[in-house]
Amino acid sequence: MRMDMDNMKKDIAILKNTSSIFKTMRANYISKFIPSQGPHAIVIKVTDNCNLACRYCYRENERKKSVIDPDTVLSLFDQLAESSNSEMECILHGGEPLAEMEVCREICDKINNRYYAPRIQFRIQTNGTIINGEVIDMIKKYNIGIGVSLDGVLDVHDKYRQDCNGRGTFDTVMQGINKLKAEDLLSVGVLCTVASHNSHRLVDFLELAKQLSLSGVALSPFSGSADSDMTPDNKIYAKGFREAVEWLEHHNLNAEPDKRMRLRELDSIIYSIIYPDTPNKISMCYGLPCGAGTKHISIECDGRIYACDCLCDIEEAFLGNINETALADILGSPKIKYFSEYTSNNLEECSECDIKGQCGGHCPSRKIAYYGENSDWRRKRSHQCNFYQEIIAYLRKRMKEPSFMQFAEELMKAKK
Numbered sequence: 001m002r003m004d005m006d007n008m009k010k011d012i013a014i015l016k017n018t019s020s021i022f023k024t025m026r027a028n029y030i031s032k033f034i035p036s037q038g039p040h041a042i043v044i045k046v047t048d049n050c051n052l053a054c055r056y057c058y059r060e061n062e063r064k065k066s067v068i069d070p071d072t073v074l075s076l077f078d079q080l081a082e083s084s085n086s087e088m089e090c091i092l093h094g095g096e097p098l099a100e101m102e103v104c105r106e107i108c109d110k111i112n113n114r115y116y117a118p119r120i121q122f123r124i125q126t127n128g129t130i131i132n133g134e135v136i137d138m139i140k141k142y143n144i145g146i147g148v149s150l151d152g153v154l155d156v157h158d159k160y161r162q163d164c165n166g167r168g169t170f171d172t173v174m175q176g177i178n179k180l181k182a183e184d185l186l187s188v189g190v191l192c193t194v195a196s197h198n199s200h201r202l203v204d205f206l207e208l209a210k211q212l213s214l215s216g217v218a219l220s221p222f223s224g225s226a227d228s229d230m231t232p233d234n235k236i237y238a239k240g241f242r243e244a245v246e247w248l249e250h251h252n253l254n255a256e257p258d259k260r261m262r263l264r265e266l267d268s269i270i271y272s273i274i275y276p277d278t279p280n281k282i283s284m285c286y287g288l289p290c291g292a293g294t295k296h297i298s299i300e301c302d303g304r305i306y307a308c309d310c311l312c313d314i315e316e317a318f319l320g321n322i323n324e325t326a327l328a329d330i331l332g333s334p335k336i337k338y339f340s341e342y343t344s345n346n347l348e349e350c351s352e353c354d355i356k357g358q359c360g361g362h363c364p365s366r367k368i369a370y371y372g373e374n375s376d377w378r379r380k381r382s383h384q385c386n387f388y389q390e391i392i393a394y395l396r397k398r399m400k401e402p403s404f405m406q407f408a409e410e411l412m413k414a415k416k
């Protein structure tokens with residue numbers, strides 16, 4: 001068996017060096033003999049640089065204006081493609097990736113010329129303030145899915161999402177979203193960071209998303225320390241979330257199919273209630289374990305690979321540097337085992353909880369941010385515990401109502 005694998009690798013290496021007429025042959029060879037395995041969501045920190053100075057930015061104090069070398073990204077994807085026949089997402093992230101538009105373009109171009117390009121879906125997560133004709137051309141050329149950060153209506157968004165002179169960015173982001181929509185390009189949707197300023201105003205956010213004719217929005221709770229005044233209060237967030245669910249239920253049950261909307265976190269929780277024994281297909285963060293290091297990795301500007309982009313600079317999530325270490329060794333790091341075994345099933349504080357299979361609160365990065373890296377965060381239940389307790393109890397109760405189940409089943413269609 002070992003010999004077979006060695007011979008196979010040699011054959012692949014030979015095919016790698018042959019001319020383009022063998023590209024298809026090589027791709028077929030890999031798809032036939034190499035299994036689908038390993039990480040498939042790859043976050044590329046294109047740059048530390050950003051044109052904004054949002055108050056809650058986790059990169060704020062470490063902005064060095066570094067930029068990744070596209071060849072480093074190519075080397076990572078070449079090795080990923082050799083080791084698995086999975087489809088993969090190449091997620092251009094930052095800082096603000098579009099602050100380094102040429103680097104984004106070069107990364108897409110290089111990967112697009114590889115034999116495995118049909119397996120790659122490009123995505124960009126942007127603050128939405130640098131959307132111009134060049135960006136739109138690039139998005140079209142490489143079929144890039146685009147996600148824009150928007151925290152809500154004007155006064156909410158502008159509270160923290162400001163430029164370097166302290167001016168709000170809502171109007172510029174709306175212009176960006178409208179330019180993308182005019183080209184029918186907003187295929188991923190809008191990501192709202194939920195902090196203390198907007199956790200009670202989620203319905204306003206959904207109303208805005210409806211006005212913009214968005215089909216999908218996502219919430220990402222602010223990841224901060226226990227003493228941060230931006231960390232949302234669980235009770236207030238739970239109330240805001242319930243209101244959002246009721247708004248969405250009413251909207252979707254009355255809207256034409258093409259006008260219905262999705263809320264990723266609601267989809268994730270409903271999925272985990274309906275299919276408790278199936279890996280969560282909507283969000284890897286709701287899986288047990290989460291996808292850090294197994295389904296997901298990130299690469300920093302200098303080639304350092306982490307188990308998750310949210311764990312960057314956390315020593316125990318550092319897996320190796322792709323410029324110095326082969327990917328096979330990086331993915332063989334014993335540190336991955338740690339994250340792949342970190343689940344509520346192993347937490348004493350959660351042992352009696354009857355929703356531990358549905359709770360989305362086990363993100364190590366959020367616990368580290370909240371409790372501190374040198375605390376005993378590993379043994380602690382989520383600081384969002386009360387939020388999940390309340391929301392899951394609420395949804396379980398609502399799912400006994402036929403009309404709510406109709407709404408929930410519509411959300412789940414094609415997800416199992």
Ligand code: SF4
Pocket residue numbers: 344349350353354355356357359360361381382384385386388389
């Ligand atoms: S709801 Fe609380 S106790 Fe239950 S699994 Fe989640 S963090 Fe643990």
Ligand code: SF4
Pocket residue numbers: 284285286290291292296308309310311362363364365366
């Ligand atoms: S570490 Fe957190 S953000 Fe990263 S995959 Fe796990 S749950 Fe998701």
